[in-house]
Amino acid sequence: MRRPMNTENATATQNLSRDGSGPLLEVSDLRVYYGQSLIVKDLSFKIFPGQAVCLLGRNGMGKTTTLKALMGLLKDCTGKIAFEGRPINHYPPNWRARAGIGYVPQGREIFPRLTVEENLLVGLEAAPDRERIIPEFVYDLFPILRSFLKRLGGDLSGGQQQQLAIARALVAEPKLLLLDEPTEGIQPSIIIEIEEAISRIQKERGVSVLLVEQYFEFAQSLADYFYLMENGSLIMEGPTDQMDEEKVRAHLSI
Template identity: 50%
Template sequence: MIEIRQLSQRYGGSRILWDVDLKIEQGSCTCIMGRNGVGKTTLLKCLMGLLPIAAGEVLLDGKAIQHVAAHQRARMGLGFVPQGRDIFSTLTVEENLQIGLPCRRDGVKKIPERIFELFPVLAEMLHRRGGDLSGGQQQQLAIGRALVTDPKVLVLDEPNEGIQPNIVSQIGDVIMKLNAEGLTVVLVEQKLGFAKRVGSEFRLMEKGRVVASDSMAGLSDELIRRHLAV
């Protein structure tokens, strides 16, 4: 479904990603893992079209999209939940969710009830400003906004950062439910326990490269020690 070939990326004179090869199978839940600063967020931003790439290809369903604008990638089925959530704090919950509607391929103009089934708190706070929500509620709003676009792939960058444990558990439940229903999920995740709970696949990064790929069952203690332990 998603294939990245020989992707390289630079910030100024510094090379961040080095000839990255990565495949994401349809229907999988793939956790991209690694220590801080290895290029995980940069890789997601390149996938979403939020950063230009120096070389390589990004393919979605066999079609090269590395030159496609970010908003067009959303219309092609990539839904993104960025690190830090990036909700609009002065807009209401309803207005934040409505922002995703123009990216839908079916032309639906109303927020799907499915969003409120997954995150009931959003229905309760529909007319509250986004900035008045707790961190966990804002994260649910950010995920809901991405789901409003009716994505084929849900891409999340550290969805549990700074979130209270009960909300982390709820987010995990939602991710597993959506994945079981056939939605492909890609997430950067630092919490090993959460990754093992929700993920079916892992990709380990080190110094801007993918250095190990396998099913989650293949994430050995040796790989954890070598690439994740601090």
């Protein structure tokens, strides 16, 4: 049985953005199936312009499946996904990317036999009307990439590959960035650099962020608002600075 969602701490931050505008992304009653198995169950949430939202939960709870559905990578879905007020359920992943949704998948999925520069140029395919020039702000966020432009992606460390994967999603200057477990397998010093970069993306460039994570402290430091997911459903939500840490940690450690 689905437990009722705890909305005790939910506030007006999820009804209007800071400037009074409506949601950038609105998901209503989303269901996602793998074959006959229902993985994501009646999911509804919103993300507003300039907001950082975290989808928390243990492995196997449906978080990655949710991001793949938002990006159009999974077809067996019902419910409504609206971006900037427009339903996008029937649009393919390349359309969603060009509309302004950037995606950094779990495991990074950079092209190992392409150079760093070539990986970044691939990201520009989501912005075909712009000059094929890598924006300078990407090197400002991740200075190491400028030094490694001619190095093969497969020769980078795990942390450097994660930086490259985020940069590749950013070169098209998306309005919404989907990040799936960006701290997975990354050394602590690089996690700090990635945390700072994501914070700057949101605050300096106004990019909304949907972060899937199970590393509590990382999510808490970055997100304005959180949703806790269990067995494909949302069971708790609220502003991050008002979250019941004890309850959230208990669900993450079960």
